[in-house]
Amino acid sequence: xxxxxxxxxxxxxxSYNQLAWFPGEDPGTDYExxxxxxxxxxxIWSGGGSASAWIYPVDGGAGGAAxxxxxxxxxxxxxxxxxxxxxTFEHDSSNTTGVTDNAVLTVGEWSxxxxxxxxxxxxTDAKIYVNGEEVEVTQTDGSGSYTSDSSDDFFIGNKExxxxxxxxxxxxxxxxxxxxxxxxxxxxxxxxxxxxxxTHSISNAYLxxxxxNNGLATWTDLSTNSNNAVPLNLTETLLLPAGVxxxxxxxxFLMNR
Numbered sequence: 001x002x003x004x005x006x007x008x009x010x011x012x013x014x015s016y017n018q019l020a021w022f023p024g025e026d027p028g029t030d031y032e033x034x035x036x037x038x039x040x041x042x043x044i045w046s047g048g049g050s051a052s053a054w055i056y057p058v059d060g061g062a063g064g065a066a067x068x069x070x071x072x073x074x075x076x077x078x079x080x081x082x083x084x085x086x087x088t089f090e091h092d093s094s095n096t097t098g099v100t101d102n103a104v105l106t107v108g109e110w111s112x113x114x115x116x117x118x119x120x121x122x123x124t125d126a127k128i129y130v131n132g133e134e135v136e137v138t139q140t141d142g143s144g145s146y147t148s149d150s151s152d153d154f155f156i157g158n159k160e161x162x163x164x165x166x167x168x169x170x171x172x173x174x175x176x177x178x179x180x181x182x183x184x185x186x187x188x189x190x191x192x193x194x195x196x197x198x199t200h201s202i203s204n205a206y207l208x209x210x211x212x213n214n215g216l217a218t219w220t221d222l223s224t225n226s227n228n229a230v231p232l233n234l235t236e237t238l239l240l241p242a243g244v245x246x247x248x249x250x251x252x253f254l255m256n257r
Contacts, residue, residue: 016257017240017249018215020231022157024061024167031165032158033211033219033229040225041175041209042150045074045089048118048179053156054194054253056110057082058167066166068113069173070159072152076115077164082107085128085135087115092144096126098137104130110251112172112189116179119146132189134182156211156219156229169238171213171253172197174223178206193252198222214256 023031035041044051053068060066060082069076073090083103089096105111114129128135156173157166174197180188184202188195197203197210203223211219211229215237219229240249249255 015242015246015255017251017253017255018257019169019171019213019238019240020215020234021169021236021238022061022066022166022234023236024058024066024165029233030158030162031233032162033156033170033231033234035154035156035209035211035221035227035229037151037153038209038225038227039150040223040227041154043119043148044175044177044208045117045119045146047120047177048116050114050116050176050178050180050185051076052112052114052172052174052176052180052185052188052197053170054110054112054172055105055166055170056168057105057107059107061167062165063163065164067155067157067159067164068166068170070155070164071149072160073147073149074117075159076113078105078166082167085113085130087117087126087128089117089119089126089142090147091142092147094142094144096140096142098126098128098139100128100130101136101138104135112192112194114180114185114188118179129182129185129189131192132186169213173209173211174207175209176202176206177208178202193248194254196254212254212256 064080066078075088079086086099117126210222221227243250
């Protein structure tokens with residue numbers, strides 16, 4: 001009954017969340033979480049797709065362009081100071097890029113971010129949501145058809161050559177084989193208490209990958225596809241104690257320890 005005694009320190013007895021921490025530097029070592037190349041997460045933009053994550057940025061990361069997601073032909077990343085969020089889609093002859101017009105992120109705080117894109121329609125239909133709300137972006141349109149990413153590995157928190165390390169932490173990463181509409185984005189945001197994506201109203205049909213930050217251990221794919229992610233060279237973790245709800249930490253994320 002020691003864990004019920006208020007005058008006995010309980011640090012070692014409490015549940016907590018352990019999140020892998022990205023160092024935001026490029027010292028010649030690839031700090032990243034590698035998912036690899038799997039058919040279920042290839043070309044999710046064909047016909048329309050979405051990518052979502054909860055992020056805690058410290059700054060813009062390595063090169064001022066820290067990757068949230070990187071699959072070579074498409075990128076979702078921070079821009080410069082870490083307060084703007086950007087994307088790039090590669091086309092046969094050029095790139096299409098977009099960046100938020102205003103500083104929509106706050107460093108040192110959690111934000112939920114979503115990108116929507118349909119490679120079958122004009123790229124001006126690409127959208128970014130922050131904390132459940134669509135934000136304005138300035139876009140530069142490329143030309144040519146979208147280039148398939150089916151031969152490219154998928155990374156969380158860096159690009160393949162290790163030169164764009166995220167600085168901070170990322171969790172609740174998910175890929176969807178459909179364009180999430182406003183209400184579906186809000187459902188995933190869940191008023192700031194990260195939703196278990198497997199319980200989303202359309203997860204059974206469209207959730208193609210879902211990774212919860214598991215510290216330095218394997219990030220299990222919690223969708224039905226079993227495309228597990230492996231942290232590489234990460235050594236530091238962020239520890240978050242349990243909150244009022246015993247199933248979640250004090251930031252509202254489901255606990256893993």
